[in-house]
Amino acid sequence: MIAHAAIPTAAVLEGAPLIEFDAVSATYGTGKARTEALQPTTLKVEKGDFVALVGPSGCGKSTILKLVAELMKPTSGHIFFAGRELGANPVRVGMAFQASTLLPWKTIRANVMLPLKIVRPFRESYRANKNGAYRERVDALLEHVGLIDFADSYPWQLSGGMQQRANLCRALVHDPDLLLLDEPFGALDQFTREELWSTMQDLWMERRSTVLLVTHDLREAAYLASRICVMSPRPGRILEDRTVPFARPRHLGLTFEPDFTALVQDLREKIVRTPTGKAARGGGHE
Numbered sequence: 001m002i003a004h005a006a007i008p009t010a011a012v013l014e015g016a017p018l019i020e021f022d023a024v025s026a027t028y029g030t031g032k033a034r035t036e037a038l039q040p041t042t043l044k045v046e047k048g049d050f051v052a053l054v055g056p057s058g059c060g061k062s063t064i065l066k067l068v069a070e071l072m073k074p075t076s077g078h079i080f081f082a083g084r085e086l087g088a089n090p091v092r093v094g095m096a097f098q099a100s101t102l103l104p105w106k107t108i109r110a111n112v113m114l115p116l117k118i119v120r121p122f123r124e125s126y127r128a129n130k131n132g133a134y135r136e137r138v139d140a141l142l143e144h145v146g147l148i149d150f151a152d153s154y155p156w157q158l159s160g161g162m163q164q165r166a167n168l169c170r171a172l173v174h175d176p177d178l179l180l181l182d183e184p185f186g187a188l189d190q191f192t193r194e195e196l197w198s199t200m201q202d203l204w205m206e207r208r209s210t211v212l213l214v215t216h217d218l219r220e221a222a223y224l225a226s227r228i229c230v231m232s233p234r235p236g237r238i239l240e241d242r243t244v245p246f247a248r249p250r251h252l253g254l255t256f257e258p259d260f261t262a263l264v265q266d267l268r269e270k271i272v273r274t275p276t277g278k279a280a281r282g283g284g285h286e
């Protein structure tokens, strides 16, 4: 078990999902440079959901994460967090990307500690705690993912897979309301990636974080997620919102079972067979 004190998370208005997209569209640029990235999209994510976004490259998956993280504003529509318009209250977000973005001059422990130094409500008590409870908190997380013996190492002394483990710890250490993962295992070899799936699943089962995962790996989506949203080519929209029925904890053997491979094949066909936006409107291939 990971020892961590209960931290108040966002109070969800009764009956409200944790995240709600109400006809949200998004565009980049203006005039000739205008790119319509997302068609009006409706999406609900409940607290504790693990939702994977899959679809062809450029269909707007990362745009959805940027909107949720308030890194860009919708062109139209509304986003609600815990029943209130996004922006009304601070949202504690944890993020992990394909590149681990660990700071090379800091040890693994110091890297994982970083959000506690920066993010409310931790930062107020960081100084008082840094050699006490916060260190325990960080070390418990490192222990959980098998990195405790590398706490005093620097990122460049670790393999890519170990760096991504540390990266996941850093994304989770401040108990985020929401964990946003954008191809976090995309740069790893297949074996390491599958090991990381198991680590991610353990962390999720322990903490029941609300996760939005962007991935192009359909097996990864089917292994990790509780729901998979399949998106159309740009401008993206959600074509299908699937519940993943497999019991947890899931093991690698599952990925060879007929139900699993059938789901992955079905998702693949859905993505490959959906014409691009222009072709769908009768304009040929983009």
Ligand code: ADP
Pocket (backbone or CB within 6 Å): 028, 029, 035, 036, 037, 055, 056, 057, 058, 059, 060, 061, 062, 063, 064, 214, 234
């Ligand atoms: P995905 O994550 O599905 O690959 P993105 O959400 O990154 O797709 O991008 C959706 C579309 O918006 C793509 O066509 C991409 O080229 C375009 N896009 C993304 N970011 C920008 C940007 N900063 N400026 C202009 N166009 C962008």
